[in-house]
Structure formats: structure tokens, C-alpha cells
Amino acid sequence: MAFRWKNTLTENDVTPEALYLSRRQLMGGAAGxxxxxxxxxxxxxxxxxxxxxWDDITSYNNFYEFGTGKSDPANNAHALTIDPWxxxxxxxxxxxxxxxxxxxxxxxxxxxxxxxxxxxxxxSMVVPWNGFELADLLTMAGIQSGAKYVAxxxxxxxxxxxxxxxxxxxWPYVEGLRLDEAMHPxxxxxxxxxxxxxxxxxxxxxxxxxxxxYGFKSIKSIVRITLTDKEPPTSWNIANGRExxxxxxxxxxxxxxxxxxxxxxxxxxxxxxxxxxTLMFNGYEEEVASLYAGMDLxxxx
Amino acid sequence: MLERxxxxxxxxxAWLLYVVLPLPAVWFLYxxxxxxxxxxxxxxxxxxxxxxxxxxxxxxxxxxxxxRHLGLNLIRFxxxxxxxxxxxxxxxxLTWLVLDVQVLSQIWADILKRPYITVGxxxxxxxxxxxxxxxxxxxxxxxxxxxxLHKLTYGAVLLGAVHYVMLVKGFQLEPLIxxxxxxxxxxxxxxxxxxxxxxxxxxxx
Numbered sequence: 001m002a003f004r005w006k007n008t009l010t011e012n013d014v015t016p017e018a019l020y021l022s023r024r025q026l027m028g029g030a031a032g033x034x035x036x037x038x039x040x041x042x043x044x045x046x047x048x049x050x051x052x053x054w055d056d057i058t059s060y061n062n063f064y065e066f067g068t069g070k071s072d073p074a075n076n077a078h079a080l081t082i083d084p085w086x087x088x089x090x091x092x093x094x095x096x097x098x099x100x101x102x103x104x105x106x107x108x109x110x111x112x113x114x115x116x117x118x119x120x121x122x123x124s125m126v127v128p129w130n131g132f133e134l135a136d137l138l139t140m141a142g143i144q145s146g147a148k149y150v151a152x153x154x155x156x157x158x159x160x161x162x163x164x165x166x167x168x169x170x171w172p173y174v175e176g177l178r179l180d181e182a183m184h185p186x187x188x189x190x191x192x193x194x195x196x197x198x199x200x201x202x203x204x205x206x207x208x209x210x211x212x213x214y215g216f217k218s219i220k221s222i223v224r225i226t227l228t229d230k231e232p233p234t235s236w237n238i239a240n241g242r243e244x245x246x247x248x249x250x251x252x253x254x255x256x257x258x259x260x261x262x263x264x265x266x267x268x269x270x271x272x273x274x275x276x277x278t279l280m281f282n283g284y285e286e287e288v289a290s291l292y293a294g295m296d297l298x299x300x301x
Numbered sequence: 302m303l304e305r306x307x308x309x310x311x312x313x314x315a316w317l318l319y320v321v322l323p324l325p326a327v328w329f330l331y332x333x334x335x336x337x338x339x340x341x342x343x344x345x346x347x348x349x350x351x352x353x354x355x356x357x358x359x360x361x362x363x364x365x366x367x368x369r370h371l372g373l374n375l376i377r378f379x380x381x382x383x384x385x386x387x388x389x390x391x392x393x394x395l396t397w398l399v400l401d402v403q404v405l406s407q408i409w410a411d412i413l414k415r416p417y418i419t420v421g422x423x424x425x426x427x428x429x430x431x432x433x434x435x436x437x438x439x440x441x442x443x444x445x446x447x448x449x450l451h452k453l454t455y456g457a458v459l460l461g462a463v464h465y466v467m468l469v470k471g472f473q474l475e476p477l478i479x480x481x482x483x484x485x486x487x488x489x490x491x492x493x494x495x496x497x498x499x500x501x502x503x504x505x506x
């Protein structure tokens with residue numbers, strides 16, 4: 001007999017909630033559902049931070065391994081193999097070795113962090129990342145007492161990463177943090193956006209997110225993490241040390257030699273978007289300023 | 302063959318370029334307004350206009366070598382190409398002023414403090430007298446000085462290419478290719494005879 005079973009399912013039940021709900025509803029809804037407990041973590045859920053659309057976040061990327069154009073990563077990153085994936089953790093750690101991505105994910109607890117993302121090119125977004133604290137991963141590997149810095153390395157595989165066929169930068173891409181920066185609770189290893197697996201153009205399967213630093217510090221598609229006692233080399237600093245320092249903290253008072261860092265354009269505002277003032281440490285001054293107490297940020301840019 | 306091409310070209314009125322060449326600008330603007338230029342249309346529009354300006358400047362620069370070395374005669378179109386190149390440089394500058402930087406005080410600071418903007422701006426300034434004298438009246442009035450004045454194009458185009466080379470991050474090929482093409486087109490203008498004569502004079506002295 002027909003119509004015995006009444007379908008009460010809607011689109012809501014099929015599509016993951018985070019994707020179905022528009023960004024405004026997502027924020028309101030999350031708070032209403034009591035998920036606002038996340039807000040207790042520093043900067044996790046901040047009032048007035050409205051995430052960019054999925055399309056903005058995944059179509060406008062700097063990932064020179066796939067080309068220097070903003071849409072190149074979205075066009076070319078499909079060629080990247082991310083399964084299997086492992087991260088070599090070595091240097092001054094108790095348990096060095098190759099950690100399979102799945103094993104890392106089993107050991108870590110993933111949460112959502114909505115962060116401002118400020119590119120050194122003076123544009124910005126707000127991204128709802130999913131990820132775990134880098135501190136947890138480093139602790140799992142066992143940090144030895146002599147460790148002072150953390151070095152990171154992106155995959156080098158020119159047959160899949162077409163941008164690596166050109167000497168735009170000295171491949172593979174490398175980055176670094178001071179250990180206290182790496183251990184800061186804001187420092188995230190992102191594995192997702194909007195509750196979905198992080199897209200390849202955004203640095204799949206796992207990338208760093210350091211929200212108070214310019215975006216290029218947040219190295220993508222990481223294959224190696226090394227704890228060291230010396231400040232590690234970083235790609236943009238190697239390419240142009242006058243323009244890109246090791247710290248690269250977001251600082252409206254220290255200009256890039258070629259452009260002002262006092263203001264930024266939020267992506268998604270269209271052709272007539274107004275600029276907005278850039279915040280010290282990208283708005284995370286309260287949380288991170290103490291890391292740099294007594295340092296001249298004009299010298300250590 | 303070349304004769305036929307040249308006579309075919311003679312039948313194309315030069316004014317057609319003033320109708321056709323502004324169309325890409327309209328298209329870029331339409332794309333920018335409708336999301337076709339991506340998530341950040343301001344920089345995209347700025348770059349598209351700048352790149353097209355550079356291409357038109359190169360086209361203008363190619364007219365003389367094409368005629369001298371290949372016998373292809375495009376001289377009738379050169380004024381239109383040049384003026385349209387100026388239009389695109391102007392639109393590129395306008396996009397930067399109005400949509401990109403927005404703040405008047407920062408515009409001045411940028412022009413003075415940022416070398417790649419200083420260089421681009423200098424290129425634009427060099428083009429202004431050329432655009433103003435791109436008419437028959439000025440050609441007649443200035444006589445031989447017109448030719449001399451319009452040699453400023455070489456400087457302006459070079460500054461445009463250097464502006465592009467200076468603004469990219471990392472080691473990128475595209476702006477260097479533009480610079481290389483421009484240097485090549487300028488090198489084709491060096492007349493070996495003249496050069497040899499000058500060299501002979503110098504060594505005699």
C-alpha cells in the first residue's frame with residue numbers, strides 16, 4: 001500500500017549541518033545548541049567574527065606549489081595524493097618517527113576554531129577551522145629539554161605539485177616557530193574547514209594555523225616537523241630577508257617594504273569593499289603579546 | 302602574400318580599434334561585478350587592466366620593427382593602439398586609486414615610499430604628453446620635435462615592465478618575459494650603421 005511510510009527527513013538531515021546552515025545561522029545555532037562552551041578556549045568563538053563563505057576560502061589561495069595565481073591552487077591541487085600520508089617527527093623528541101595521518105587523528109581531539117586569517121598581501125578572511133592544538137602533537141612525540149624551535153616542511157612532489165617545477169621559491173617550502181609559539185594554545189594543526197576535510201588547495205591533509213602571524217607562516221601539507229635548538233630557515237625569509245622576517249607577526253605599525261600593513265581588505269566584499277584597520281597581532285594581542293615582551297618588533301619583524 | 306595582407310589591412314578603418322579595444326575593459330568590469338573575477342575582484346581587475354595595458358604598449362612598440370623587418374604595415378593603427386594603451390594604464394591607475402588604496406593620504410605615501418609604485422607612476426606621467434599630442438594638429442605643430450617627444454614611449458614601456466617585475470613575490474617568469482620582449486623590441490631599433498659610425502668617431506677621437 002502506498003504512503004504507509006511518511007518521510008519526515010529533509011535536506012537538513014542529509015547535508016552535514018555545518019554545510020547546510022548559512023554562516024550566520026551556523027554561529028547563532030552553535031551558540032543556541034550550547035556548543036558555545038568552545039568559546040571558553042582562547043579566541044575559539046569570538047563575537048562579531050563572521051566566517052567567509054566556503055567558496056571564498058577554497059577558491060582564493062596562496063599555495064605556490066600549485067602556481068602563483070590565486071585560483072591556481074583550486075585548479076591544480078586535485079593532482080595531489082594525500083592518502084597515504086605520514087608526518088615525520090624528528091629532531092629533539094623522545095619518540096621520533098613517521099606518524100601515519102590516521103594514527104595522528106586517532107590520538108588528537110579535533111575542535112572548531114574560528115580565526116581571523118591575515119595575509120601578508122594585506123587581505124584577510126575569517127576561517128572556521130577544524131583541528132587540534134600543535135602542542136598536543138608535540139607532547140605526544142615527547143619534547144626534549146634542549147628543543148627551542150620547531151621546523152616544518154611541506155611535501156616536495158613536483159609531478160603532483162606543478163608549481164614546484166618553477167623556482168619561484170627554494171623548494172620544499174619550510175617554516176618555523178619558536179617553541180613557545182608552537183606550544184601556544186592558539187596554534188592549531190588544521191585538518192578541516194566548516195566541518196569537512198580540509199581541501200587540497202588549503203593544505204590537505206594537515207596544515208599549521210598561527211592566527212597572529214601572516215598567512216605564509218601557516219605552512220600547508222606538512223610532511224615533517226623537526227624540533228631543534230637553532231632558529232630554522234624559513235622559505236620567504238630565504239627568498240627575501242628584507243621583506244619577510246622569521247617572526248612575521250601581524251603588525252599594522254611595521255610596513256612591508258612594498259606596501260602598508262596598516263589596513264586590510266576582507267575578502268568577499270566585492271568590487272567596492274572598504275578596507276578595515278589591521279589589528280595588532282591580528283586581534284590576538286591579549287593572548288600572545290607576552291611572548292614578545294621586551295622585543296623590538298621593528299627589528300624582529 | 303604580404304602585399305595582400307597589407308592591402309587587406311588598408312581596408313580596415315583605424316577607428317574600429319577605438320570601438321573594439323575598450324570592450325575588454327567593459328568585460329572585466331562586468332566580470333568584477335558579477336563574481337567572475339573571483340573572491341577578490343579589486344586586485345584582479347587592477348591586474349587585468351595593467352596587463353592588457355602592457356600588451357597594448359608592446360603592440361605599439363612592435364609596429365615599427367614589424368614594418369622594417371617583415372614588411373608588415375600596421376602604422377595606420379599605431380595611434381589608436383597607443384591611445385588605447387594609455388586608456389588602460391589610466392583605468393589601471395584609477396582602479397588602484399579609487400577601489401584599491403581608497404585613502405588619499407596613503408596614495409601619496411605609496412607613490413613616494415613604494416618604489417614599484419613610484420616607477421609605475423613615472424611611466425604613467427611619461428605617457429600623458431604623448432596621449433595629449435596624439436592628434437594631427439600636434440603632429441603638424443610640433444614637426445620634427447613630435448618624433449623626438451614620442452621617443453618617451455620607450456621609457457614609459459620600460460618603466461611599465463619594471464613596475465611589474467618589482468611587484469611580484471618570489472621569482473616569477475611572467476613579468477620577466479614581458480620585460481624581455483620589450484627589451485628585444487627596443488634592441489631591434491638600434492641601427493648598427495649609426496652605432497658603428499658613432500663608435501668609429503669615438504675611437505678616432
